Amino acid sequence: MKNPLTAAQKKKTWTFLDGPPFITGLPHYGSLLSSIPKDVFPRFWTMKGYRVRRVWGWDCHGLPAENKVENKLGITRKKDIEEAIGIKKFIDECKLYVKDVSGEWEWYVDHVGRWVDFQHAYKTMDNDYMETVMWIFKQMYDKKYIYKGMRVSLYCPHCSTPISNFEVAMDADNYKDVKDLGTTYKYKLAGQDDTYLLAWSTTPWNKIATPALAVNPELEYIKVQVSSNDEVGKEYYILAKTTLAVLDGTQYVAKETIKGKDLIGKSFEPHYDFYKSDVEKHKDNRAWIVVGGDFVTADEGTGIVTLAAYGEEDLKVMKENNIFAVLHVDEEGHIKKDVPLFGGMYYLKANKAVNDDLRARGLILKEEEYIHSMPHCWRCGTQLYYAPQDAWYVDIQQLKPKLFKNNEAVNWFPAHFKNGRFLKSMEAAPDWCISRSRYWGSPVPVWECECGERFVPGSIAELEAASGQKIEELHRPDIDNVIVRCAQCGAQARRVPEVLDSWIEAGSASLAERHFPFNTSFKLEDFFPPDFIVEYTGQIRAWFYVLHVIATALYDTNAFKNVAVTGVILGTDGRKMSKNFGNYPDPKMMITKFGGDALRLYLMGSPVMRGEDIIISEDEYRNQIKTFHIPLWNIVKFFDVYSEVDAISAADLQFKKPYTHVLDVWAQELTKQLVFEVTQALEAYNTVKAVDLLINYIDDISKWYIRRSRDRVGVSSNDHNDKLAFYSSLYSILTTAVTVAAPLAPFIADILYKHLTGEESVHLINWPTPQQTNSKILEKEVIVRQVVESGHRARKELNLSVQRPVISGITTIPTSTSFEPSDFDAHKEVVKAELNILGELTFKKSGSDFTTEYDITETEEITRERDIRQFVRLVQQERKRLGLQQGDLITIVAPEYPHDAEEYLKKKLSASSITIGEKLIIEKV
Numbered sequence: 001m002k003n004p005l006t007a008a009q010k011k012k013t014w015t016f017l018d019g020p021p022f023i024t025g026l027p028h029y030g031s032l033l034s035s036i037p038k039d040v041f042p043r044f045w046t047m048k049g050y051r052v053r054r055v056w057g058w059d060c061h062g063l064p065a066e067n068k069v070e071n072k073l074g075i076t077r078k079k080d081i082e083e084a085i086g087i088k089k090f091i092d093e094c095k096l097y098v099k100d101v102s103g104e105w106e107w108y109v110d111h112v113g114r115w116v117d118f119q120h121a122y123k124t125m126d127n128d129y130m131e132t133v134m135w136i137f138k139q140m141y142d143k144k145y146i147y148k149g150m151r152v153s154l155y156c157p158h159c160s161t162p163i164s165n166f167e168v169a170m171d172a173d174n175y176k177d178v179k180d181l182g183t184t185y186k187y188k189l190a191g192q193d194d195t196y197l198l199a200w201s202t203t204p205w206n207k208i209a210t211p212a213l214a215v216n217p218e219l220e221y222i223k224v225q226v227s228s229n230d231e232v233g234k235e236y237y238i239l240a241k242t243t244l245a246v247l248d249g250t251q252y253v254a255k256e257t258i259k260g261k262d263l264i265g266k267s268f269e270p271h272y273d274f275y276k277s278d279v280e281k282h283k284d285n286r287a288w289i290v291v292g293g294d295f296v297t298a299d300e301g302t303g304i305v306t307l308a309a310y311g312e313e314d315l316k317v318m319k320e321n322n323i324f325a326v327l328h329v330d331e332e333g334h335i336k337k338d339v340p341l342f343g344g345m346y347y348l349k350a351n352k353a354v355n356d357d358l359r360a361r362g363l364i365l366k367e368e369e370y371i372h373s374m375p376h377c378w379r380c381g382t383q384l385y386y387a388p389q390d391a392w393y394v395d396i397q398q399l400k401p402k403l404f405k406n407n408e409a410v411n412w413f414p415a416h417f418k419n420g421r422f423l424k425s426m427e428a429a430p431d432w433c434i435s436r437s438r439y440w441g442s443p444v445p446v447w448e449c450e451c452g453e454r455f456v457p458g459s460i461a462e463l464e465a466a467s468g469q470k471i472e473e474l475h476r477p478d479i480d481n482v483i484v485r486c487a488q489c490g491a492q493a494r495r496v497p498e499v500l501d502s503w504i505e506a507g508s509a510s511l512a513e514r515h516f517p518f519n520t521s522f523k524l525e526d527f528f529p530p531d532f533i534v535e536y537t538g539q540i541r542a543w544f545y546v547l548h549v550i551a552t553a554l555y556d557t558n559a560f561k562n563v564a565v566t567g568v569i570l571g572t573d574g575r576k577m578s579k580n581f582g583n584y585p586d587p588k589m590m591i592t593k594f595g596g597d598a599l600r601l602y603l604m605g606s607p608v609m610r611g612e613d614i615i616i617s618e619d620e621y622r623n624q625i626k627t628f629h630i631p632l633w634n635i636v637k638f639f640d641v642y643s644e645v646d647a648i649s650a651a652d653l654q655f656k657k658p659y660t661h662v663l664d665v666w667a668q669e670l671t672k673q674l675v676f677e678v679t680q681a682l683e684a685y686n687t688v689k690a691v692d693l694l695i696n697y698i699d700d701i702s703k704w705y706i707r708r709s710r711d712r713v714g715v716s717s718n719d720h721n722d723k724l725a726f727y728s729s730l731y732s733i734l735t736t737a738v739t740v741a742a743p744l745a746p747f748i749a750d751i752l753y754k755h756l757t758g759e760e761s762v763h764l765i766n767w768p769t770p771q772q773t774n775s776k777i778l779e780k781e782v783i784v785r786q787v788v789e790s791g792h793r794a795r796k797e798l799n800l801s802v803q804r805p806v807i808s809g810i811t812t813i814p815t816s817t818s819f820e821p822s823d824f825d826a827h828k829e830v831v832k833a834e835l836n837i838l839g840e841l842t843f844k845k846s847g848s849d850f851t852t853e854y855d856i857t858e859t860e861e862i863t864r865e866r867d868i869r870q871f872v873r874l875v876q877q878e879r880k881r882l883g884l885q886q887g888d889l890i891t892i893v894a895p896e897y898p899h900d901a902e903e904y905l906k907k908k909l910s911a912s913s914i915t916i917g918e919k920l921i922i923e924k925v
Contacts, residue, residue, distance in 0.1 A: 014050035016042060017510055017530040017560065019543050020057030020124070022064050023098045027108040029569045029577065029587055029616060030536060033608065036600050037534045037564060037687060039114040043743040044682045045531075047767035053527075054116045057513055060098045060125035061441040062502035063159055063379040069093045069440075077332065078160035078438075087439055087477040094440040098125060108587070112596040113746040115763075122513045124442075124505045130474045131460050132512035133505055134445045136550060138458035141446075145395050145553045146434070148446075152312040153433045155387035156377040157333025157347070161437045162389050164503060165430065166545060168375045170538035173576055175373045178383065182370030183355060184246055184302060186237075186363045187213060190267035190288075195223070195236040197268060197290070198246065200301025202370050204354040205347045206308040208272050208339060209326035211279075211287040214305050214317060216240075216296040217261040221303065224252040237365075238263070240303020246366065260303075266290045271363060274340050275326045285324035293317045309388045312430065327388060331437070347385065392435035392444055392498065394549060400426065402552045409558040413685045414611045417540060417565050425541045432549065434501045441499035443479045449486035449493040459518070507546030510559070529557060532685070534564040537611055564685045567608040570615050577616070585618050597745040598624040604744055605691030627695050629748060631702040632737075636752055638706055639730055642713040645887040648727050655728030657721075661712075662826045664729040666781045667705045669773050670697065671733040676770040678740050687744070694741055701733065704785065708830050714886060716908040731756065736768055780819060784827050787811050787843075790850035791835040800856060803873070805865045807855040808839040814848050821845055838865060867898050868905070875909050878922050886910070889925040893917035 018038055021031055042052045070076075073085055073093065081090050106118055122129060140146045154163045168174045183204060186196040199213055215221065222241040226234055239246060241257060270288045279287045295313045296305055307314040309325040318325055330336050335350050337343040341357065342350045358364050375384045396403075403426050412418035435444050445463075447455040457463040460471045466484040473479065479495060486493045505512065510530055514522045529551060535543055544563060551559035570576065571583030591599055601624040608614045659665050674697045681690040711717065712726050735756055742749040742762045753762035790811065795802055811831070813821070821843035824831075828841050835841075835852070838861065875892060884890065892914045897905065902914055912925055 012050045013526055014042075014045040014048075014052050014532075015527045015530040016052070016532040016534075017547075018055070018057055019506065019533070019535050019539065020059045020122075020509070021105075023058040023060050023123070024065070024068070024100055027104055027587070029584065032108060032112055032587060032599065033566055033569055033603055034535055035109065035114050036112060036603055037566075037609070037685075039112070039116070039746075040600070040604060040687060040743045041532055041534075041682065041685065043115065043746065043763065044767070047739075047742065047763070047765065049766060055513065056116050056118050056121040057509065058098075058101070058121055058123045059502070059506065060123050061499075061505060062436075063161075063438070065094050065097055066438060066440050067159075067379050069097050072097070078158075079332070081439060087480075090439055091475050091477065095125070098123075104588075108591070111591050112599060115746075124502070124512070125475075127460070127472075127474055128515040128518070129505070129508075129512045130442045131518060132515055133442045133500065133508050134460075134474075135458045135517065136508050136511065136554065137445050137500070137504070138456050140394065140550070140553045141456050143553060145399060146392060147395060148390070148392050150315075150388050150390050151393060151431060151433065152310065152315045152386050152388050153391070153430070154375060154384045155389065156380065156382050156384055157331070158380045158382040159377060159438070160331045162387075162391055162433045162435070163377060163384060164433060164501060166425075166541040167378050167503070168384070169425075169541045171378065174376050174378050176376055176383075177371050178374040180370050180372065181351065181355060182301075182368045184365040184367075185271070185306065185358065186365055187268040187271070189238075190269055192236075194234070195238065197263075197304050198237050198239040198302045198365060199304040199306045200246070201306050202372065203308075203310075204351040204358075205329075205335070205342075206310055207306065207354055207358065208335065208342060208350070209275065209328040210271065210306045210308055211275075211326060212307040212318060212321070212323045213268060213290050214293040214296050214307050214314075215260040215263045215290060216294065216298075216303065217259070217264060217292040219260040219296070219298055219303050221258045221260055221263060223255045223258060225255050227251045227253055238304075240298040242298045243302045246302055250365075260296075261292065263290050264292045271358060272340070274338075275324070275328075278326075279324045282324055285322050287324045289321075289323070291317055291321045291323065310386050312386060315388055325388065329387065333385075348383070389433060391433050392446075392496075394432040394434055394553070396429050396431045396549065399549065399552055400429075402556055403548060406548065406552050406556070406558040410560060411562045411685075413562070413564045417537075417611060421537070421540050422544065425545065426548075429545070432501075432546075434504050435496075435498035436501055437497070438499055439476050441502055442505055443474060443476065444496050444498045444500055446496045447482075447484050447493040448496055449489060449491050451486060451489045451491065453486050453488035453493065455484050455487065455493055503542065503546045504550070506543055507550040507559075510547070510551075528555075529560050531560075532562045532564070533560045534566065534685075536566045536568055538568075540565065562685055564609070565611045567611050567613040569603075569608060570613055572616055574615055584616050585621075590618065590621055594621055594625060595629075595747065597747045598622070598629070601628055601691055601695075601745055604687035605695070606688070609687050628698060628745070631698050632741075632748065632752070635698070635702055635706055635730075636734060636755070639727070639734065641886045643727055645714055646723055646727070648723075652724050653728050653731045655724050657725070659725055659729060661722060661725060662781075662830060663705055663709055664725055666777055667701065667729055667733055669777045670700060670705075670781075671736050672771050672773045673778060674740055675736065675768045676773060679767070679770045682743065691744060694737075694744065697737065701737070705730075708834060711833065715910050738762060739765065739768055780823065780827075783813060783817060783819060784824065784831060786850045787813065787824075787831055787852070788834050791831070791852040794852040794854060795835075798854065798856065800854070802836055803866070803869060805836045805838045805862050805869070807837075807857055807859065807862065808841065809835060809837045809852055809854050810842045810844060811850070811852045812844045812846050813850060815845055816848065817845070838862065864898060864901070868901050871897050871905065872908060874920060875911075875922065878920060879909075882922060882924075884922075884924060891915075891923050891925060893919075893921040895919060 042054055046052050075081060109116060154165055154168060156163050180202045182200065182202050184198055184200050185207065187199060189195045189197060197213055220241045221238055223236055223238050225236055267289050279285060296303065307318055309315050309327055328336055328339050329347050333347050335342045335345045335347060342353055345353060355364060376382060377384055407423060445457055455466060457466060464471050467482050469482055484493050510528055516522055547559035551557055571581055573583045575581060575583060577584045598621055602621045606614050659668060674693060677693050678690050681693065709726055712722055717723060738749045738752045739762055750762050824843050832841050890911050892911045895918060897914055905914060
């Protein structure tokens with residue numbers, strides 16, 4: 001589509017940032033859900049006169065591609081990539097894989113009406129994109145927001161790489177209930193043969209290397225003496241006083257209470273001491289000692305916990321107390337081969353073996369089945385564990401005050417996410433591990449020398465200058481072969497082996513997709529921070545978060561100005577959508593059947609756009625046709641048919657006189673209100689309200705304005721000026737309504753706008769200027785509608801069909817209304833026509849409810865009017881059955897008809913003659 005903006009308008013920009021989908025993934029309801037608002041708002045702001053850049057992007061790097069290539073090559077272990085395949089071949093296969101972009105994307109994007117540049121899509125694997133990521137890394141490193149260190153983070157033994165905590169948190173299905181053993185272990189206090197500390201744990205594999213136990217200094221502990229029927233004082237146990245339930249089934253006698261702080265520093269005998277010689281080599285480290293930790297509670301277990309290097313709090317406390325850290329698990333999750341008894345076992349398989357050994361040695365008090373939720377790899381599904389990583393991290397703790405401050409500048413929709421889930425997730429966030437021990441990704445741009453000096457380039461040019469090599473490829477293994485001279489000692493410095501977490505690429509999208517700062521045609525202030533982003537709730541802890549971190553680290557600013565958060569679309573059974581469950585209708589079939597507009601209105605008008613989860617519903621999808629498309633089409637058809645019958649010209653539609661008919665005046669005000677309120681809703685990124693306003697408006701125009709204006713048009717109406725006013729009014733509100741509908745339902749809006757105006761496209765015109773409405777006019781019509789409802793209610797109570805005329809009526813409006821009965825004089829004819837009142841209609845003001853009373857006396861006038869209307873109804877039904885148009889002239893043969901109304905009937909029914917015959921026969925002349 002051509003650029004609709006004038007030169008002056010091009011100076012105004014509105015920017016949105018698109019979170020790119022994975023390049024070989026297939027579209028689904030979730031991706032369609034986020035794609036639609038990414039079109040709604042750019043269309044809206046374009047119509048408001050802003051220049052909007054619409055560039056598609058593809059996410060190419062990371063485990064999704066690597067896992068697929070591993071499957072293709074038959075790789076089951078990470079080591080095979082280097083030892084059997086070779087990094088070069090593996091990277092080449094990854095490049096081939098991501099070239100296979102599914103054609104399905106373009107079909108879906110076209111059919112949901114997304115206006116986007118597919119042909120010039122950026123890719124995160126392009127050198128330009130990766131160079132910006134390199135520059136961002138350097139900026140953060142130079143600001144000391146990136147460091148290398150040993151920290152504990154989630155680890156996947158199959159992929160042999162760290163996994164970000166927010167990658168797992170994105171999808172609740174990444175957490176699965178697992179059955180483990182909750183075991184209470186006995187640790188003998190050194191020098192006290194019969195006294196044991198009781199510690200509870202669900203990870204027997206970590207008992208192989210437990211160099212410390214932790215207690216809470218402030219907790220109260222108790223020492224009990226175990227007794228039995230035939231022996232007293234065999235053993236002593238120490239545990240938190242409030243956890244004595246652990247001893248249920250064991251007879252004991254309480255001996256003394258002990259403060260947790262008094263247990264600190266005591267030594268215990270290790271279950272396994274295969275690393276004793278290593279401990280002795282490191283004189284500054286300690287082992288097999290009790291330390292204090294505020295994180296220890298008595299809520300679960302015994303109030304004493306085992307410490308190992310494979311826990312975040314564990315390692316922190318161990319470092320603080322100079323406890324020797326034992327790393328006894330290899331990168332594939334197996335106990336290292338040099339560990340006695342268990343070497344070579346997969347860590348989960350070792351659980352039973354460890355407990356069997358400790359039970360045989362009398363070092364287990366109790367074992368119980370324990371079910372808990374454990375994280376699993378978001379790509380391969382392997383159960384994860386926490387492991388110490390010597391890796392690259394973003395110092396989130398240092399950034400947190402700025403992260404909190406910059407969040408205040410963001411407008412969140414819905415608002416509760418701002419200081420709710422987003423703020424809470426930032427408060428609890430650990431430092432972000434941004435390196436991966438993998439292959440297909442942007443390289444960690446750090447060259448290290450053995451002397452400890454580091455070189456961190458911020459551009460390809462800087463790296464070329466330092467290495468003397470031409471850099472044409474930033475992927476491994478080519479980048480690994482680039483060597484630089486150490487500035488400190490002159491020796492060779494080589495790149496560290498890790499690649500970057502693909503989330504740092506996602507978080508760099510605002511800058512990297514423009515190749516900023518290297519592409520000087522872009523000025524930062526012209527596009528950053530972007531005006532708008534939108535994704536589902538899982539991205540609160542993921543994409544939204546990493547964008548915010550990088551923007552804060554680079555510029556101490558928010559990463560986006562406005563953010564809309566959608567919920568998740570669930571299957572028909574309330575579970576996650578899955579082909580295995582067969583719990584969702586095929587999206588392509590649904591779009592083909594009902595159209596892209598219906599999907600847009602369904603999703604944009606549903607609670608999912610308020611961040612709530614919804615269950616996919618074919619009925620709700622179909623219902624958009626019923627509530628929007630059909631009524632709108634019927635209004636346009638009514639306009640087409642009757643304007644042709646009445647020979648209305650284009651000039652006639654430019655009615656210049658003030659509207660005087662109460663229905664025209666009301667419809668104009670209602671349309672002003674539609675423009676004003678939909679503008680407000682879309683400016684606030686509230687599509688739910690916008691869709692609701694639009695559908696209610698179409699309903700009001702269809703069921704009230706058109707319904708009550710039918711007698712004003714056609715051959716039976718003689719008031720030419722009133723006809724002109726009505727057609728002009730209807731034309732203006734129709735063209736305005738389809739213009740307002742354009743961002744939400746672009747297909748039908750464009751078709752109808754072209755049909756009504758003959759112009760090129762609704763998407764090339766300006767948004768209507770919002771105007772303040774006359775609220776009194778709108779309020780008065782609301783009361784008129786309530787009067788009509790009370791009238792229909794009264795007929796129902798009297799079992800009186802609306803087809804049966806009545807002589808007169810009295811309607812009462814509540815005293816709480818701000819209007820007087822005389823204010824409704826101009827509305828009486830409309831109300832009388834709706835309620836079929838032939839004579840007088842009186843308005844009164846009394847009481848608290850709307851009520852209507854009728855004079856239902858049967859008179860000759862009533863009988864005559866009923867017969868006329870009955871005849872009209874029968875003829876109209878027959879015309880419709882025969883498929884005749886409104887303007888078609890007919891002849892009527894009927895067994896009987898009201899002869900004294902023949903001229904009226906001929907005009908009303910477009911009949912040249914009415915004659916008597918045996919049955920009703922209608923023929924087109």
